[in-house]
Amino acid sequence: EYARSAPVTSKAGKPYKIGVLLGLTGTGSYIGKDMVTAVEMVFENVNKRGGINGHPIEWVTYDNGGDHTQAILNTKKLATDKDILAIVGHDNSGVAVAALATTNNEKIPTIDACSTDDIIAPVTKWMFKANTKQEDQAGPMLQYGKEQGWKRVAIFAQQVGPSPRGSVISKNLAPKFGLEVVTFETGNSGDIDFRPQLTKIKAAKADGII
Numbered sequence: 001e002y003a004r005s006a007p008v009t010s011k012a013g014k015p016y017k018i019g020v021l022l023g024l025t026g027t028g029s030y031i032g033k034d035m036v037t038a039v040e041m042v043f044e045n046v047n048k049r050g051g052i053n054g055h056p057i058e059w060v061t062y063d064n065g066g067d068h069t070q071a072i073l074n075t076k077k078l079a080t081d082k083d084i085l086a087i088v089g090h091d092n093s094g095v096a097v098a099a100l101a102t103t104n105n106e107k108i109p110t111i112d113a114c115s116t117d118d119i120i121a122p123v124t125k126w127m128f129k130a131n132t133k134q135e136d137q138a139g140p141m142l143q144y145g146k147e148q149g150w151k152r153v154a155i156f157a158q159q160v161g162p163s164p165r166g167s168v169i170s171k172n173l174a175p176k177f178g179l180e181v182v183t184f185e186t187g188n189s190g191d192i193d194f195r196p197q198l199t200k201i202k203a204a205k206a207d208g209i210i
Helices: 029-048 068-079 093-106 134-147 165-177 195-203
Strands: 002-005 016-022 057-063 084-088 110-112 127-129 152-158 180-187
Touching: 016 029, 016 068, 029 057, 057 068, 068 084, 068 093, 093 127, 134 165, 152 165, 152 195, 165 180, 180 195
Parallel strands: 016 057, 016 084, 084 110, 110 127, 152 180
Antiparallel strands: 002 057
């Protein structure tokens, strides 16, 4: 945990305090570290311009470590801090889905940057997705495969929640791009050995992997 803010002058209003919850260690930390840098750059720029209606932004950052349990605990901690107005995070779809119930139960507005649509299906009052819809993500990938001359594709995705929603979308859209899905494989966040899935993909004689 660490806190950051711009200097508060005597003329400045009371700071607006934001919680930042990203994976700075563990699986996918290379994403979380880049994202926290970007978030801080935006906050610092807003403060240099005088804040929001004269109120500087102050933020406190927590590391979820790519861990579902830690993300839930940190979400609860931020949500129950009476000074925290909102949360920015998460960077990992599995972590975001794990923390979703806590976000809604604690009624803390959260702007999430993960890719899964599971956090907005159904839409709730408290969770906002900053990323594109998964259907909009799937189309360009399938188009790329078509342009490479692929005919047979394998879909390989992270298992998020009850179903890998984004990959199901890709599977359903593939025929529109003239692609046949010959195998559908998943892995879990934190897995490091993908030989079983890759063996199946090789046996299926896929031209490429989505």
